[in-house]
Amino acid sequence: MKVTYNWLKELTGITASPEEVAQKLTSAGMEVEEIIYQNKHLHDVVVGKIIKIEKHPQADRLLVCQVDIGKEIVQIITSATNIFEGALVPVSLPGADLVNGVKIQKSKMRGVESVGMFCSGEELGIDENYIEGAGVYGILILPKSAKVGRLVEEELLLNDVIFDIGITPNRADCMSVIGIAREICALYGTQLKKINLNYDIDVYAKDSVRDYVNVEVKTKNCYRYMAAAITDIKIEKSPLWLRARLNAVGIKPINTLVDITNYVLIELGQPLHAFDQSFINGKQIIVRQANKSESIEVLNHNTYNLDENIMVIADSEKPMVIAGVIGGTNSCINNNTKVCILESAVFDLKSIRITSRRLGVRTDSSARYEKGVNVANSEIGIARALHLVSKLKCGKVVRGIIDIASVKNESKKVVGSIEKINEILGVEIPTEDMIRILNSLGIETKIQGKQLICIVPPFREDIENNNDLAEEIIRLYGYDIYEKINYKLFKNAANTEGTYHPRLYLERKFRYSLVEKGFYENISYSLVDSNMSAKLLLNDERKNLVRIANPISEDLSCLRSSLAHSLLTNVSYNLSVGNKDLKLFECGKIFYKNKDMNKELPIEQDMMGIVVYGENFDFFNLKGVVENLLIKTSCVYRLERSKEKFLHPGISADIFINDIKIGSFGKIHPLVLQNYNISGDVYYAELNTAILASLPEKKYIVNSISKYPIVERDLAVVVNEDVKVGDMIDSIKSACGKLFYEVKLFDIYRNSTIGENKKSLAFNIKLSDLTKTLTEEDIGLVIKKVLKSLNYKFGAVLR
């Protein structure tokens, strides 16, 4: 919201500098986001009078002008053609730094000295709407009233300071100059100037407002509708001071009547609408919901189809205005308007908000209505507009104002507790300061015992309870009170025990363990392109992606259903920038549609994904990575050939705890790699960390260790290719019985001498006994048993 310093100064009577006022407003919660100095590029630009024009001796197109700038006569060379002797023009003198970046210096043009430059409207940052002649191609010719030698910024009222203030949604009342002025008065202890609401009526005239219009309200979304009539309209340019104010806050001046409605909107936050009465069919204004067959062309020159969710201001046959949002072209003020109907209304904020969103039309009017205009405001707004009509003599105000109100908005009583307010703030604010602050904000406050009796004006609907009062008090008392005091932590509150989140805790163990092994943690966007399922060849429930209804773009339109997508994308990206040997992991949620239609929310799963790209890494390295994580949990798991389509069917496994799948790992399917533009092998693992974290914590039961040394034997056997090593290891374990300590496969050998479809496996077996040193005889017996078992079960032959 833009307001000007001079406007605020006029209403508040303050003398403080713009910078100080801005700082104070910010510290009170009205954040001044920008201070704009209107005259930033107007220094050294003065009103000059051209007293003599001669041709340049060396150049046909140039003119040499003698210009009176008050204290002296200067010579200026120009190529402009619209100047004449006696013309008053803006002159930029050496030192000027114009808005278009031009810097003025004394110079010579074809041997003749030129001390400055004449300015066009554009070079001063203004247009034809602001002042006549500002839009022409050429020099701005100033009105005859301009005073020679005066700064142009003063002459054209371009010397205000504009504050752009961020208004928080709870302060609808501050969407106006008066609202911010009220805050300033509270901050500086000054008195808000009374807004002049008086206007003249011809007491001898016979007509009254009902001779021009009747109003009927047929919707509950209109809380109050006021209408006045103005006759003898003169459509003219507004006076400069009015244009200056509107221009400063970014509103285009049009004509006096329209400018008045905009002025009141900015000053008091009351949107107004002016109709040309001659276009109101049957002199009848009907406020109603639209119906489906209707449409309207509005002032932005778009035509909108309406329906019953949209409120309109209609006459007996057509909608004329989309209520609270934008006026139609069929009934607006134009150069021939003679009689005007002025509307000052209050609408339901939700209704306006919905309409504004639906149509995608945001106006100064809708911006205020959707934050809430209070019902009392409409009568102040209309009176203020009529006052300006009288004052600027742009029409005659007809007797009477139509006022149809369904909602009353009166001051309300809020009882505050001094003790509770201090308890909320945790500091003692003197009671007299509380009362002073609240009163300064227009909240009439009296003390009654330990209570504050507050009469809250209608424009502060946001104030309801002790917390609201506490906020008003502290923001004006100053939050810097907290800087001076050192407090004990929770002097009144109980101790609580801090606890970690089980899953985050487990993930942390996993993450730091992986980092030690050279893995980098990734965090990727969980929003992905809808082609993710196809790229990953997903064919299970995870192919049903959750889609965003209002995505930023197609590539961020769905939620990921697998971390593999994120990590493969990251591998692909890293390869593209020349990074090699990639070991990455990510913890994050995956999402897919819930089959259970009764569930509102989709499935969310917490997963950890691990990916490796690089040489000297294979499936069994990956298996080791996975095992080293799982061993940190209490899980007892088994592996099965993986059914995941994005993994190599022969080089992948699914991990199960009982019948619940908790993850998969393996080599990425070559077709998937193609989809991600990766050449070379990629290994991937994923674990459901939520399930793992839900298991009981791992318990350690330490076995006795023997005081006798371990003995070891190596054993190489030949078996058929299809024999599973895992099964052989199990068999070795059980054959060793209680002497078993450890078994390791240390070599696999394939060679034609061994035979087709055969492999030689070399095991290192470690034995240990708690009670004695094992003898050769003991060891021989065990190894014999192992061999026998391997031979019996797997046809293994000693090599």
Added chain:
Amino acid sequence: MIKEDLLKLSNDSKKELEGVYDIKQLNELKIKIFGKTGLLTTFSKAMRDVPVDEKPVIGAIINEIRKELEDKISEKEKYFKEKELNDKLEKEKVDITEPSKNNELGAIHPIASVTDKLIDICVSLGFSVVEGPEVETDYYNFEAMNIPKNHPSRDMQDTFFITENTLLRSQTSAVQAREMEKRKPPFKIICPGKTYRNESDSTHSPIFHQLEGLVVDEKISMADLKTMLTIIMKRLYGDETIIRFRPSFFPFTEPSIEVDVSCPNCHGKGCSICKGIGMLELLGAGIVNPKVLEISGIDSKKYSGFAFGFGLDRTAMILNSINNIKYLYKNDIRFLKQMQ
């Protein structure tokens, strides 16, 4: 006669010992003196022929010489062994500037790292870590936070919707109501996690991380909030850190404040990180709006609370001097490596 011979043997041997230059020669000399046919052994054997009365004297001399030579030899032996070892060690010398081996080390992502740090700080201060879904209902994300449908305060957050009633949470505050329904005061919780907003530019990412804190107990005040946040910020940014409050507005807190934290880089003097201001606008906070407590079934007459929330992405950027928000989600190894 024998005496002189012995003395000569002793002197000759000593002389010879001095000339010995390696362990091999020493061993040869040892044998020459003490071996079966060694010089001294020969004397010992010759003791038989020594008259009985001279035997003790000669015997003593032999023993003395033997002792003396043995000591000298073992001394020499020790010297040679030490020298041999030292020579060996000298030969094994390496170039210590050669690169190390087996030093694979990855790194924790900066956002995750700061999250871990904050979790540790808050758990030690009595907070419990909780989580909620990222796809959330309109109710928990907005309505239970005192942001009714079609209310202007909805404009503060551009939200991604899934359906009319489900959305990607725009704030971790969504977890507040879920927890308040489950828990009985007093409690302190924090909720770290991903949040989503429909905006993307040079300073905003549509996905970012927040950490939300909530304390509910009897008589919780703004002063408690100030103390708690001061402790957390000091532990995060260092002991010199100070914080300042400014009024603000959030529908779920009343009073609401913005919290400025002194710039950890310049400690308030002003630098490029804080754009010369000396303070960074880092948190939103306030006293929990009693309406929010009531919506979730907590008696606002008996209990009050404070809540705070802040962006972890920004925190990670400040703590690690990361100057480009785009780095955070690209997962470029050249970036992550710097976090080792």
